[in-house]
Amino acid sequence: MVKQGNKLSAKKLVAGFLAAVMVAGLVGCSSNNENTSAASDTSDFNKEGMPIVNEQVTLKVLTVRWGSMGDTFTQNQWLKDLEGKTNIKIEWEVMSSNDWGEQKSIMLASGTLPDVVLGNQSFSDSDIVNNLSYFRPIDDYIDQYMPNLKAAMEETPDMRKISTFPDGKVYSMPTRLPSRPQSSRQPVINKTWLDNLGLEVPETIDDLYNVLKAFKEQDPNGNGKPDEIPYIEINNDTISPFGIADLNNNFMLVKDGQPVYYPTSEEYKEGLKWENKLYAEGLLDKELFTQDDTMRSAKFQNPDAPIVGFTYQWTPDAVFGKWSDQYVTIPPIAGPDGNRYTIGNPIGMNLSRNELLITTSSKYPEVAARWADEFYTNEASIQNFWGAIGTVIQKNDDGTYSLMDPPTGTSADAWYWDQSLRDFGPKYVSPSFEEKIILSEKSGDGLKLQLDKLGSEFVTTPFPNVMYTAEEFEELPTLTTDIDGYVNTMRAQFISKGNIDEQWDAYVKQLNDMGLEKLIKIRTDAYGRYMKVE
Structure with missing residues (x-):
């Protein structure tokens, strides 16, 4: 029953x-919570x-x-x-x-x-x-x-x-x-727009900047209106070319085998300057900080003409509606150091x-x-x-x-x-058995595996899904509410107003005053316990 x-x-x-x-x-x-038959x-x-x-x-x-x-x-x-x-x-x-x-x-x-x-x-x-x-x-x-x-x-x-x-x-x-797949969302671009303007798929952030600028200025959808949105949103993917691949949304990375809190790093600072440059030149959606998912979805599926040039998605067909055929997934964008980075997990998502x-x-x-x-x-x-x-x-x-x-x-x-139970419940499929599973390459799970081939070799090792003690769970909510909130607020301010170099030291000092050292210790201790498990 x-x-x-x-x-x-x-x-x-x-x-x-x-x-x-x-x-x-x-x-x-x-x-009694001990093991005993x-x-x-x-x-x-x-x-x-x-x-x-x-x-x-x-x-x-x-x-x-x-x-x-x-x-x-x-x-x-x-x-x-x-x-x-x-x-x-x-x-x-x-x-x-x-x-x-x-x-x-x-x-x-x-x-x-x-x-x-x-x-x-x-x-x-x-x-x-x-x-x-x-x-x-x-x-x-x-x-x-x-x-x-x-x-x-x-x-x-x-x-x-x-x-x-x-x-x-x-x-x-x-x-x-x-x-x-090993990778999460990947870059998606309007290939029809590229073809209309005689442009190549961007390889680097400099290439991407030039493409976005052309999308804004040259009417790639051909409707005679300046309604194009070159780049529609800001998220973790936006700064992934700078080596910041945050899978679990906790502002932590693993670099050279060590946990790193990246919102105070030089890479993050350079990523903010990149985002500010795009915003200042009108290449990011002007409603970036006010739109909700419903508004964004309406732009993806604008009925009269496609108006979005570039974004990150799982699969294009999931968001662009009748315009899906115009969009393609492309390899990760190379960053300032010449390397490509993809948010994901080498052992699979x-x-x-x-x-x-x-x-x-x-x-x-x-x-x-x-x-x-x-x-x-x-x-x-x-x-x-x-x-x-x-x-x-x-x-x-x-x-x-x-x-x-x-x-x-x-x-x-x-x-x-x-x-089925789908995502929930215990399961294990060995990597060797996965070779026997045949999926359609045109949609759903199979399509994502095909697109994953574009970025899987660039997936970085994420900060793992670590476990915290009861005492750490008691401290974390207050620390993360204040610190995460401040980081997000300042990211929006840096993107929209700039002055990053001038305000950077004060920004870092404020984070330290909020207890950043304690937060990093909790994350680092949990990481150490995780890595000791055999």
Whole structure:
């Protein structure tokens, strides 16, 4: 039976739980969160082989879905077959992200959790670190009952690195999604405009400047109006040619193996001067600092004529509507040092943690661990990312796997979300198996892999998705709110007004006065812990 998350009247319930918070805290502190099979009430558990239990066991599994996506994924044939194979019945509790914030607070306050929490949208690092007594460390379970996950962590060590908490234990299971690119967004330019003006694809920032200037001055869309927007937005990509490739939006880089806070670096300063030059000459959108996503989207799809010259995107077809055929993705723009840099991750944009948690409320932790380990095979992972074999995936006679066409009137991506866990939940597809997956090169996941070939060799190693202690989580919000806010405010001011050299020392001093040294120490300490994990 699938329970759809009801819209609880959280405001009424919170009051009732206030008294429970203290009690829950006391109970939580005394909870046994050590690895032990003694926690199980079942006496017929099988350490190997199938079924996992001889007498059926029910596990309550909670997951959170975007908006109103619902629970149709539970009818995925692989999931249904898994119940029969393992003799484990799953009682799904599917929550909507619209309501989850309040419901999560209530759940943590009461200490009443299901056996398993699936998907990293459910609990954040902070939620887990500040409520460790509710979640079981799974290191021993991995060694004893999870050969698939153990093998995955040995083949891809970063899976263990991202899953190891500050106390050295693993509490959450990671995922490695299949067929994901190494690079994130890449430069996209209106090729028709280039052809109309007799221009080549820009290679360097000097080339790009000249192209943008021509876009502004020479009416490349041919409508006789000065309506062209040479460059539409400012983001991390804009200064990536200066060696600043910030994947996780935390103002940190790894340079020569060391963590670097880049908003006080010379490279960032030069990047600001580049942005100010573009703004001062009208090459950046004049509504840069006031437009929202809806306004920007309307410009991408302007009905009368294409008006955007250059941007960074995942794929052109995703944003330009009927003008998509005019746009092409190009290699990264070379910076002042002659090098090209792409925001991304050399091991792929596909690793995350907190994809499955076993709670201390579960009476059957080793049963849950063996059940979860079934998700870490190649075939299980592709079926939980796209959909079941025979429904969404076709298994070919030559050992390859291809995706079927979605039903008429349904986009491929919407179909995958309907048929599978998609981005959420534990998965592992080995690099060698990925060669057997056949994707269309014209759209979606397959197109992105084709475009990735333009920039993947220039992807830099990002500052990793590190884990923080409870004490660090207590300090971080205040530090990042003040410091990040000031950095963003000053970036806008430097771009629009200039005077960067004149104001730079005062800018750096203000950051130091706000506690920048403490923030950098927290980030650096977390990085050091991450790198020590083997």
